Amino acid sequence: MNGSSGLSWRMIREAVTRISGRVNQTPVLTSETLNRLAGASLFFKCENFQKTGAFKARGATNAIFALSAEDANRGVVTHSSGNHAAAVARAATLRGVPSHIIMPDNSVAAKVESVKRYGGKVIFCSPTQAAREGETARIIAETGAVLVHAYDDLHVMAGQATTGTELLDEIEDLDIILCPVGGGGHLSGISVAAKTIKPSIKVFGVEPAGADDAARSFAKGEIIPSVNPQTIADGLRSSLGERPFREIQRDTDGIVTVSEDAIVMAMRQIWEIMKIIVEPSAAVAYAAILEEKLPVEGRKVGIVLTGGNLDLDKLPWA
Amino acid sequence: MNGSSGLSWRMIREAVTRISGRVNQTPVLTSETLNRLAGASLFFKCENFQKTGAFKARGATNAIFALSAEDANRGVVTHSSGNHAAAVARAATLRGVPSHIIMPDNSVAAKVESVKRYGGKVIFCSPTQAAREGETARIIAETGAVLVHAYDDLHVMAGQATTGTELLDEIEDLDIILCPVGGGGHLSGISVAAKTIKPSIKVFGVEPAGADDAARSFAKGEIIPSVNPQTIADGLRSSLGERPFREIQRDTDGIVTVSEDAIVMAMRQIWEIMKIIVEPSAAVAYAAILEEKLPVEGRKVGIVLTGGNLDLDKLPWA
Numbered sequence: 328m329n330g331s332s333g334l335s336w337r338m339i340r341e342a343v344t345r346i347s348g349r350v351n352q353t354p355v356l357t358s359e360t361l362n363r364l365a366g367a368s369l370f371f372k373c374e375n376f377q378k379t380g381a382f383k384a385r386g387a388t389n390a391i392f393a394l395s396a397e398d399a400n401r402g403v404v405t406h407s408s409g410n411h412a413a414a415v416a417r418a419a420t421l422r423g424v425p426s427h428i429i430m431p432d433n434s435v436a437a438k439v440e441s442v443k444r445y446g447g448k449v450i451f452c453s454p455t456q457a458a459r460e461g462e463t464a465r466i467i468a469e470t471g472a473v474l475v476h477a478y479d480d481l482h483v484m485a486g487q488a489t490t491g492t493e494l495l496d497e498i499e500d501l502d503i504i505l506c507p508v509g510g511g512g513h514l515s516g517i518s519v520a521a522k523t524i525k526p527s528i529k530v531f532g533v534e535p536a537g538a539d540d541a542a543r544s545f546a547k548g549e550i551i552p553s554v555n556p557q558t559i560a561d562g563l564r565s566s567l568g569e570r571p572f573r574e575i576q577r578d579t580d581g582i583v584t585v586s587e588d589a590i591v592m593a594m595r596q597i598w599e600i601m602k603i604i605v606e607p608s609a610a611v612a613y614a615a616i617l618e619e620k621l622p623v624e625g626r627k628v629g630i631v632l633t634g635g636n637l638d639l640d641k642l643p644w645a
Numbered sequence: 646m647n648g649s650s651g652l653s654w655r656m657i658r659e660a661v662t663r664i665s666g667r668v669n670q671t672p673v674l675t676s677e678t679l680n681r682l683a684g685a686s687l688f689f690k691c692e693n694f695q696k697t698g699a700f701k702a703r704g705a706t707n708a709i710f711a712l713s714a715e716d717a718n719r720g721v722v723t724h725s726s727g728n729h730a731a732a733v734a735r736a737a738t739l740r741g742v743p744s745h746i747i748m749p750d751n752s753v754a755a756k757v758e759s760v761k762r763y764g765g766k767v768i769f770c771s772p773t774q775a776a777r778e779g780e781t782a783r784i785i786a787e788t789g790a791v792l793v794h795a796y797d798d799l800h801v802m803a804g805q806a807t808t809g810t811e812l813l814d815e816i817e818d819l820d821i822i823l824c825p826v827g828g829g830g831h832l833s834g835i836s837v838a839a840k841t842i843k844p845s846i847k848v849f850g851v852e853p854a855g856a857d858d859a860a861r862s863f864a865k866g867e868i869i870p871s872v873n874p875q876t877i878a879d880g881l882r883s884s885l886g887e888r889p890f891r892e893i894q895r896d897t898d899g900i901v902t903v904s905e906d907a908i909v910m911a912m913r914q915i916w917e918i919m920k921i922i923v924e925p926s927a928a929v930a931y932a933a934i935l936e937e938k939l940p941v942e943g944r945k946v947g948i949v950l951t952g953g954n955l956d957l958d959k960l961p962w963a
Contacts, residue, residue: 354672375920595957602693602922602953635920639913640962 334484334515334574336523342389342485343492349392349421350384351377353490355497360600365616367623370501371597372494375605375635379413379445381562382490382513382633383477387414389486390475391422399424404472406452406459408434409562410634411477416447427472429462431455435638478512479568488516494629495524503621504629505612508532508541508582509563511571513633518578532575532582533615535560535590541567542582545575559587559643562608562634583621589614591643597632606637652802652833652892654841660707660803661810667710667739668702669695671808673815678918683934685941688819689915690812693923693953697735697763699728699880700808700831700951701795707804708793709736717742722790724770724777726752727880728952729795734765745790747780749773753956796830797886806834812947813842821939822947823930826850826859826900827881829889831951836896847898851933853878854902859885863893863900877905877961880926880951901939907932909961915950924955 356371374382391403402425405415412428419426428447430439431454442449452462466472476483490513495501504521508514511532518530534541538556544567556564567575575582585593594610596617597603609632615621616630674689692700709721720743723733730746737744746765748757749772760767770780784790794801808831813819822839826832832850839846852859856874862885874882885893893900903911912928914935915921927950933939934948 380920598922598957602698604916604920604922639916639960642957642960644958645963 333570334481334488334519336519338481338485339488339492339516339520342482343489345392346385346388346486346489349388352493353377355494356601356603358601361596365623367616367625368627369616369630370494370498370627371601371630371632372490373603374490374631374633375603375609377634379410379417379441380634380636381410381414382487383410383414384417385489386480386483386486386512387411387475388418388421390480390482391415391418391424393482394473398473401471401473402427403475404429404463404466404470405475405477406430406463407477408438410636412438412447413441413445415475416442416445420446427466427470429459429466431459437638438636476568478510478565479570480512481570484512484516484571484574486516487513488520490631491517491520492524495521498627498629500627501525501528501629502626503529503531503623504631505531505533505615505621506631507560507563507608507611507633508534508567509608510565511541511567511575513631514579515571515574517631519574522578529580530578531580531615531621533611533620534563534582534584535611536584536586538564539584541575542584544572545579545582548576558590560590560608560611562606563611583615585611585614585618585620589618593617595644604635605632606634607643609633609635651888652799652806652837654837656799656803657806657810657834657838660800661807663710664703664706664804664807667706670811671695673812674919674921676919679914683941685934685943686945687934687948688812688816688945689919689948689950690808691921692808692949692951693921693927695952697728697731697759698952698954699732700805701728701732702735703807704801704804704830705729705732705793706736706739708798708800709733709740709742711800712791716791719789719791720744721793722747722781722784722788723793723795724748724781725795726756728954730756730765731759731763733793734760734763738764745784745788747777747784749777755956794886796828796883797888798830799888802830802834802889802892804834805831806838808949809835809838810842813839816945816947818945819843819846819947820944821847821849821941822949823849823851823933823939824949825878825881825926825929825951826852826885827926828883829859829885829893831949832897833889833892835949837892840896848896849898849933849939850893850900851929851938852881852900852902853908853929854904856882857902859893860900860902862890863897866894876908878908878926878929880924881929901933903929903932903936903938907936911935913962922953923950924952925961927951927953
């Protein structure tokens with residue numbers, strides 16, 4: 328695949344139109360207290376208030392509504408233990424087509440219930456990458472269902488990019504955007520969108536030091552897979568996808584890493600001071616501010632809060 | 646004090662102007678999931694996003710900015726272990742006058758720190774009503790400071806009433822408003838405001854069954870003090886104040902009570918589904934929906950979420 332078949336601004340604009348009314352336009356919140364602590368003006372884009380509780384609704388909705396009627400009617404399939412699973416189930420139900428959601432058999436019960444509530448058909452498999460992919464191939468062979476990958480998919484990336492278009496529509500003069508990076512779908516989409524709208528803006532990915540494949544891949548210029556990632560931020564354990572990586576190499580300004588302590592402290596500060604629920608993966612961008620990983624003094628900084636789904640019985644400070 | 650010296654619409658309108666720009670205009674949030682569960686359209690007025698994390702900022706700010714320069718310069722005093730303490734400290738600092746905050750010596754450390762951070766001078770006393778009132782009298786005698794009572798004060802009530810004016814400005818066709826009731830300052834203010842703006846609206850107070858002095862007082866037509874209240878909703882343990890009770894008798898349509906289980910379940914649902922932090926006291930209005938204490942089917946219902954301050958190390962479901 329060459330550069331011309333990457334994520335285009337046209338695809339992003341089409342995604343904005345396609346998902347409008349099907350997902351939430353999320354609020355941008357500010358906090359005088361956090362601004363004072365940071366010495367900067369922080370603008371929190373609240374994807375925890377998105378449908379299904381995470382930004383994943385954007386990409387899944389765009390990808391599923393971009394399918395031809397013929398393709399859509401064969402149904403969709405994905406493998407995910409997390410927020411993408413619920414997003415695909417919801418979007419498929421909204422379009423009126425079946426969804427097959429392959430989940431590891433050690434998935435959190437609440438996440439399985441959520442997928443079922445949104446109308447997804449759950450298929451359990453062993454918790455290995457090989458089992459997930461094998462099961463996906465089997466479903467595709469049996470049903471003809473279309474794969475909606477969690478991040479290595481241009482329509483998914485275009486959908487996630489709309490977090491960036493909305494943020495810059497509302498706060499036009501941002502200097503910097505910080506976004507968590509796992510598979511890279513969200514970061515790549517936001518980077519392309521932001522650089523198109525405002526070429527002078529800086530966009531950084533943030534990831535846990537214990538799952539730093541994106542930082543190492545970015546530094547080396549080739550994908551280094553995530554091996555045995557160790558982090559509380561369960562949404563950021565994936566390896567960087569090929570399609571996202573291509574955009575990140577061109578349009579993202581850097582990747583910084585944060586400690587587990589900073590992630591937990593960031594999450595707690597957001598809960599205590601902003602009174603909103605974010606999951607650990609969603610707190611890493613603000614953790615980079617806490618650890619002073621970037622010079623933000625006096626700047627206007629967009630902080631992407633990616634989601635708010637977690638088990639309230641297992642809080643990281645308990 | 647006769648009826649003519651009660652809470653007037655003029656005082657409320659003056660409060661709207663006086664506190665404008667000094668406290669937040671808080672958002673009204675909705676949730677399709679909770680609407681589906683309730684069979685009604687719920688509009689959550691989010692005072693957890695208010696300055697100091699609770700509606701108390703409204704009343705304290707109005708009362709302190711209503712003082713003459715001469716009175717204000719003598720400083721202000723209050724006794725509170727909770728949200729009113731921080732609200733008075735913040736409003737006094739905003740006006741540039743000293744505040745003396747009398748707190749029981751078993752107060753939660755975080756609450757004491759909060760008062761100090763807002764610039765209040767903390768004076769500890771024994772955790773009894775007599776000690777609190779004695780210490781208050783001593784401070785007034787020594788300094789001439791003006792008492793800002795947490796709820797039995799017309800300017801405080803007028804300030805709290807602005808939750809109601811804002812809610813009805815935004816959602817004009819509400820059928821019902823549900824508001825937690827402790828000392829009655831908030832409920833009385835909202836009742837007067839709502840009935841003035843829309844006489845056909847119904848306003849109900851909600852309180853824990855284990856602290857049901859307001860329900861009993863309302864039924865009997867005279868104040869029955871709260872004795873040994875047993876509830877997780879620490880903001881609702883106070884006895885109803887005389888001035889609030891007078892307005893509640895006239896303008897509130899009823900008081901319903903909810904169980905402790907319903908309070909905890911309501912709080913957890915708001916956290917999990919709306920992704921926002923509310924304290925136990927703030928969840929009681931929605932708990933009345935969960936326990937089906939009122940007929941709301943198909944109605945537009947305003948739910949007042951009063952605050953979001955609590956110890957994240959001690960969650961009620963832990």
